[in-house]
Amino acid sequence: MNAEKANISFKPGIYLHIPFCEHKCGYCDFYSITNRQQQPEFVRALLIETEKTLQVFSIDQTFDTIYFGGGTPSLLEIEQLETILEFLRQHFNLAQDCEITLEMNPGATEREKLPLFKELGINRLSIGIQSFNDQELRFLERIHSTRQAIEAFEAARKAGFDNIGLDLIYALPNQTLTTWKHSLQKAVALNPEHISAYNLSYEPNTPFFRRLQKRQIMPAAEENELEFFNFTHQFLTENGYLHYEVSNFTRDEAFVSRHNYKYWLHVPYLGFGPSAHSYWNGQRWGNKPSLSHYLQQLNNGQLPQDFSETLDEQTKEFEHIFLRLRTYEGLDLAAFENTFGRSFLQSYRKIVNELIDSGLAQLTGKRFCLTQQGMALCDEILQRFV
Amino acid sequence: MDQKYIRNFCIIAHIDHGKSTLADRMLELTHTISQRELKNQVLDDMDLERERGITIKSHPIRMYYRAKDGHEYILNLIDTPGHVDFTYEVSRSLAAAEGALLLVDAAQGVEAQTISNLYLAIENNLTIIPVINKVDLPSAQVDVVKHQLIELIGCSEDEILLTSAKTGLGVEEVLEAVIDTIPPPKGQPDASLQALIFDSVFDNYRGAISYIRIFNGSLRKGDPIRFFNTGREYQADEIGILKLRREPVDVLNAGEVGYLISGAKNVKDIRVGDTVTHAKKPADAPLPGYKDIKPMVFSGIYPVDSDDYEDLRDALDKLSLNDSALIYEPETSKALGFGFRCGFLGLLHMEIVQERLEREYDLTIINTVPNVVYRVHLKNGEVVEIHTPTDLPNPAEIDHIEEPYISAQIITPSEYIGNIMKLSQEKRAVFKSTSYLDPTRADLTFLFPLSEVIFDFYDRLKSVSRGYASFDYELEGYRPGNLVKLDILINGEPVDALSTIVHQDKAYEMGQRLCRHLKQLIPRQLFEVAIQAAIGSKVIARQTVKPLRKNVTAKCYGGDITRKRKLLEKQKEGKKRMKQVGRVEIPQEAFLAVLSMNKED
Numbered sequence: 001m002n003a004e005k006a007n008i009s010f011k012p013g014i015y016l017h018i019p020f021c022e023h024k025c026g027y028c029d030f031y032s033i034t035n036r037q038q039q040p041e042f043v044r045a046l047l048i049e050t051e052k053t054l055q056v057f058s059i060d061q062t063f064d065t066i067y068f069g070g071g072t073p074s075l076l077e078i079e080q081l082e083t084i085l086e087f088l089r090q091h092f093n094l095a096q097d098c099e100i101t102l103e104m105n106p107g108a109t110e111r112e113k114l115p116l117f118k119e120l121g122i123n124r125l126s127i128g129i130q131s132f133n134d135q136e137l138r139f140l141e142r143i144h145s146t147r148q149a150i151e152a153f154e155a156a157r158k159a160g161f162d163n164i165g166l167d168l169i170y171a172l173p174n175q176t177l178t179t180w181k182h183s184l185q186k187a188v189a190l191n192p193e194h195i196s197a198y199n200l201s202y203e204p205n206t207p208f209f210r211r212l213q214k215r216q217i218m219p220a221a222e223e224n225e226l227e228f229f230n231f232t233h234q235f236l237t238e239n240g241y242l243h244y245e246v247s248n249f250t251r252d253e254a255f256v257s258r259h260n261y262k263y264w265l266h267v268p269y270l271g272f273g274p275s276a277h278s279y280w281n282g283q284r285w286g287n288k289p290s291l292s293h294y295l296q297q298l299n300n301g302q303l304p305q306d307f308s309e310t311l312d313e314q315t316k317e318f319e320h321i322f323l324r325l326r327t328y329e330g331l332d333l334a335a336f337e338n339t340f341g342r343s344f345l346q347s348y349r350k351i352v353n354e355l356i357d358s359g360l361a362q363l364t365g366k367r368f369c370l371t372q373q374g375m376a377l378c379d380e381i382l383q384r385f386v
Numbered sequence: 387m388d389q390k391y392i393r394n395f396c397i398i399a400h401i402d403h404g405k406s407t408l409a410d411r412m413l414e415l416t417h418t419i420s421q422r423e424l425k426n427q428v429l430d431d432m433d434l435e436r437e438r439g440i441t442i443k444s445h446p447i448r449m450y451y452r453a454k455d456g457h458e459y460i461l462n463l464i465d466t467p468g469h470v471d472f473t474y475e476v477s478r479s480l481a482a483a484e485g486a487l488l489l490v491d492a493a494q495g496v497e498a499q500t501i502s503n504l505y506l507a508i509e510n511n512l513t514i515i516p517v518i519n520k521v522d523l524p525s526a527q528v529d530v531v532k533h534q535l536i537e538l539i540g541c542s543e544d545e546i547l548l549t550s551a552k553t554g555l556g557v558e559e560v561l562e563a564v565i566d567t568i569p570p571p572k573g574q575p576d577a578s579l580q581a582l583i584f585d586s587v588f589d590n591y592r593g594a595i596s597y598i599r600i601f602n603g604s605l606r607k608g609d610p611i612r613f614f615n616t617g618r619e620y621q622a623d624e625i626g627i628l629k630l631r632r633e634p635v636d637v638l639n640a641g642e643v644g645y646l647i648s649g650a651k652n653v654k655d656i657r658v659g660d661t662v663t664h665a666k667k668p669a670d671a672p673l674p675g676y677k678d679i680k681p682m683v684f685s686g687i688y689p690v691d692s693d694d695y696e697d698l699r700d701a702l703d704k705l706s707l708n709d710s711a712l713i714y715e716p717e718t719s720k721a722l723g724f725g726f727r728c729g730f731l732g733l734l735h736m737e738i739v740q741e742r743l744e745r746e747y748d749l750t751i752i753n754t755v756p757n758v759v760y761r762v763h764l765k766n767g768e769v770v771e772i773h774t775p776t777d778l779p780n781p782a783e784i785d786h787i788e789e790p791y792i793s794a795q796i797i798t799p800s801e802y803i804g805n806i807m808k809l810s811q812e813k814r815a816v817f818k819s820t821s822y823l824d825p826t827r828a829d830l831t832f833l834f835p836l837s838e839v840i841f842d843f844y845d846r847l848k849s850v851s852r853g854y855a856s857f858d859y860e861l862e863g864y865r866p867g868n869l870v871k872l873d874i875l876i877n878g879e880p881v882d883a884l885s886t887i888v889h890q891d892k893a894y895e896m897g898q899r900l901c902r903h904l905k906q907l908i909p910r911q912l913f914e915v916a917i918q919a920a921i922g923s924k925v926i927a928r929q930t931v932k933p934l935r936k937n938v939t940a941k942c943y944g945g946d947i948t949r950k951r952k953l954l955e956k957q958k959e960g961k962k963r964m965k966q967v968g969r970v971e972i973p974q975e976a977f978l979a980v981l982s983m984n985k986e987d
Contacts, residue, residue, distance in 0.1 A: 015944070015945055017944075030944065069944060198940040198941060199938075199940040200940075201939065201940055201941070222934075222935055222936050223935060225936050226935045226936040229936060229938075246938055246939075246940065247940045247941065263945055263947065269945060271945050275944075276944075276945070277944065277945040277946045277947070277948070278945070279945065279947065284947065284948050286946060286948065307948075309948065315951070318951065319947060319951055322950070322951070322954060323947065350969075354912075354913070354969045355912075358912070358913050360912065375938065376935060376936045376937075376938055377912060377934055377935070377936065377937050377938065378937070378938035378939075379937045379938050379939055379953075379954065379957070380911075380912055380934055380937040381912065382954050383954050383957050383958045383961070384958075386954060386955050386958040
């Protein structure tokens, strides 16, 4: 990746968690609810939380990303989105080229809102398409069809969006490389700026996880997962996409998800809304994943935090390593030494050598990064740096 | 008291045949102990003993009993340890007595251990009183057992006493028989002091305490004393008799049993079997039968967490204060780091030490596969004893190797003879003889290489005989064997802790099985793991643990980095109990792979 050209920055970012969905998909473990009665109350509370946070920390940095995640943020009324954005613009220094991303579902109602999203200054869309196979979409409990997905994408282009990402999921039970390839082909045909391709995971407390435990679902075998992972890499690379993080591809460095990349750069960010997480001044905290708790706390003048921790140097170092190594550009050796006052290669000589010797990692110029083979074993490798 | 009113005796019995219960009844009957004081099995001190229902330490006790002849007698019951590992201790306890009760369970009949201890008693010229216990059990076969006893010791039927130690039935008759049948001690009161040390214990406040039997002469408080075989001299700071607790006295006379506190700090300074004499007026010779006991089985003990090394050393120091048979020396293993090579009397002794380290000292340890002591004859004529396979000299320098053999006695219902023969053959045993205790119970003797017995023999014997066969052994001596060192290499590197010495004929099969088994025990990792078995430089077996291929979380949980980090830390924690050898992480179970191999099949 060409660092000069790449859409990455070390400025802080803002994340907003919008916890509403029309339907809660069985695999998803992000916090959301389907009862949308309290949506207006939530928006008011979100502003209160933001304001309170600003009071606690005197913040004057310039932020250059805003990310509406969820849940399904595209379910917000235009007025609600406008209120939030207006509030943020008033209370934060936002960079001129601030990346403002909205996650959306390819449903019909959202499609109509696209020109208005654009008008509000939203300049990046992340569309949860997940698959271009209707049978797979039903298995995933998605409420849209392949046709609707394509229509949504085309409508977004028509509305003037020139930075669109698609989310896809692979390694579904019984999925074959053929159907997966079909989805990838359809995705590439739309020529999106960004593709996130996630291996289906079974997270505790999701219906899929419980079905797995009851053996109602047979997960893909490790070998198959590997095959999907490598096939995705190969297919998208051949089609001009750059694999820049475990699950993320971009058509061009300029379209890296600037916001998400902050997580892997270990850059500070503030998160608002239930279940949102923040990293600021060497501290991490997270809000409780509960809308009622969220509203109640803020009504009582309290922040809705679930936990907070101050990272010691050792933890920071480990985080830095495991976050950086999830990216294909890897860890910048000079930056590491600057930050932690010791050489990465010397401090981790043994494991580093083992990884390089066995082709799981490599040194490229001033960086240490995992190879494609190593990336498939990322979690196993990262443990070694604890 | 005149020696003719003293009786020193012990009880020979198999585990669970009721020895401790009978002892408890005697203590009650002689008012040595009130019912209120009586916990079950008073004489067994350690929890572990009580749990396993076995006695490890003998604890002599003095009772006063007014017999039917109107005289009051001193009865010294010398308790004996009840396991094959402690044969020498048993023999010394027996040597302190003039007679023994041969106690047999009416339902179980005579067992191997009973017989081997009986032989020890006969060797020590003890008068034997046969007793059948648990005669009130519905499953009691009193006639069958009577017949076995008659065959075994050639007694007449009416000499056999019948008891139920549980109900107290027949216990008084036993005490009367002790007085009538067992001869009183016949020591010379005026001769120079000769006292046998038949056991020793460690007391936190008093140091090492010896249990002694005065054979000749007398011992007075304050006497200067000498231990014959070690040559060490001390002073008799305190002497006394043993009831439930120690009771100091001024003098112990010929024929008496008591204790001696002499200023010796460590039980290792007091050798069981040694003779105590007067330092100024020493006896001409020690009592016969002293042996330097040597450990038979060795195993490495390593802390799982290398930070616990010092704690492990402290724990071994403390354990050995009370266990003169336990020896240990520091050892370094390439695979396991710093630890100790420990010597044990046998497998049970080893297990007891391991369990006490974990239970009483809260240590998590890895113990390596136990091995016997080999005698290696070098081409230059030198003979070296090796305690660990890694110490085996270069094959080019070796003329031949000798290994210890045991003489084993197996008593079994006759229908299992075939199975036992087969098992014995597999274990390289040499068959010696068969005799029959009664038409259905056979008494088989074999010579076994000890090394074959320490690998899962006992469990297999129990399984091929449905639990009915009993087994006992004593060391026979060394015999040459066609032995080789079998090394295990992980990714080309020999793992010292996994080396074993095996018979040449079995090496190939053993190597194959060990590799297969290790493959099950070593989890897949980042790299391919090659497991090889080799003799010298020749690889005889190989298995491969395929590397992990994919393990990556697709999402980083939004901005919830904490969750991701904790997951990684938790996964790492799960691997902490593994030992890293080269770049391979090996779980603890793998170091005992040889022992668990049979469970795999």
